[in-house]
Structure formats: C-alpha cells, structure tokens
Amino acid sequence: MSRTVKGLVALAVGAAVVAGVPALADASTATETHRAATPPTVNLDFSGTNSEAGAATAVGAGFGGTATMTNTSGTGIGTAYDMCDKDKLSLNAITAFCTVDLAFVTGDQITFSAIVPIQDPLTATYPTSFDGVITGGTGAYQGLTGAVHISNTDLGKYNLTW
CATH class of the missing domain: 1.20.5 (Single alpha-helices involved in coiled-coils or other helix-helix interfaces)
Structure with a gap:
C-alpha cells in the first residue's frame, strides 16, 4: 500500500x-455548559455526630458522621456527610483521609477529599488550616474543580472557603 x-x-x-x-x-x-457557581462560605459542626472518638486507634480504622452546614449568618444550608480512615497515628494527633459530601438544601452537592489532621482534644490548639481537593459537584456546582480551604476552628468544627 x-x-x-x-x-x-x-x-x-x-x-x-x-x-x-x-x-x-x-x-x-x-x-x-458546565461553568460552576462559586459556593458560599460553609461552616461545619460535627460535634457529637462523628464516630472518630469511638473508632479504634489503629491505622485503617474507619469512622464517619454528619455535620450541620451553616452559612456565615448561621443559617442552616444543608448537611455534610463524611467517611474517613485513620492513616497515621502519633502521640497527640491522628491523620485521616476523608471524603466529604456537602448536601445543600437546594439539592446541589459538592464532594471533596482531604488529608485531615485531627488533634488530641486535651492538647489541641486552634485554628489549624489545610486544603482539600474538590472532586465534583451537581446542579449549580456541576463542573466545580480546584481546592477547598479548610480551617479547623474548634473540636469538630470547620470553616470552608473556595
């Protein structure tokens, strides 16, 4: 040929x-057609609704829970669901890999993953800041990518900005 x-x-x-x-x-x-809206600042409160304290202190131990989602005015805007596993243990901290789904009352959702430093409640100092990777969104947030900036402001409480 x-x-x-x-x-x-x-x-x-x-x-x-x-x-x-x-x-x-x-x-x-x-x-x-997939331009995502910028999400609002979100406050998460996992107080009393996360099973981390009851999970085994061992690498691979899983835990999860739900958090109340509020905006900067304190108005409820949805529920956050997390699923984590402990990946690193030290004397005063645990490092966990977590996947989180933010379910807004509008029906829209955002998911992200993060490596989360969890301090011992007896020796913790706040705030602690770290980033997560946005893995997707639905509705107004379809096509959302990038990073979510997370500030751990108190035991089980987090502030998310985009």
Whole structure:
C-alpha cells in the first residue's frame, strides 16, 4: 500500500472519530455548559455526630458522621456527610483521609477529599488550616474543580472557603 493511500485511510479514520464524538470536535462548547457557581462560605459542626472518638486507634480504622452546614449568618444550608480512615497515628494527633459530601438544601452537592489532621482534644490548639481537593459537584456546582480551604476552628468544627 502506498504512503498516499495509508495517509488517506488515517485521515478518514481520524475524521470518523471526531465526527462520532462531538465533544472532541470543539472542546470549548462542552465546558461552556458546565461553568460552576462559586459556593458560599460553609461552616461545619460535627460535634457529637462523628464516630472518630469511638473508632479504634489503629491505622485503617474507619469512622464517619454528619455535620450541620451553616452559612456565615448561621443559617442552616444543608448537611455534610463524611467517611474517613485513620492513616497515621502519633502521640497527640491522628491523620485521616476523608471524603466529604456537602448536601445543600437546594439539592446541589459538592464532594471533596482531604488529608485531615485531627488533634488530641486535651492538647489541641486552634485554628489549624489545610486544603482539600474538590472532586465534583451537581446542579449549580456541576463542573466545580480546584481546592477547598479548610480551617479547623474548634473540636469538630470547620470553616470552608473556595
């Protein structure tokens, strides 16, 4: 087979793939419809609703819970659900890997993962700040990516900014 025929076959296959997958033909149109709204500042309160204290003090021990979600005015805006596992243990702290789903009263959701430093309540100093990775969103937050900035302000209490 000559180079010209091989080139035409490759060109025809490439055109068929692009024609069969419209998103590949023009990526800008696909992202235009998925612009996410900026979420509000969120306060989470896991006080009394998280099982971390009752989970074994061992690497791999899992725990989870729910948190009340409020905005900066203190108005309830949803519920947060977390699922974590202990990955590092030290004398006065635990490091856990957590996945969190923020379920807003509007029906919209945001999910993120974070490596969370959990201080011993007897020796804790606040605030402690760290970041999480946004893994997705629905509704107004569909297409949301980037980082969530987390400040641990008190035992089981967190402030999230975007």
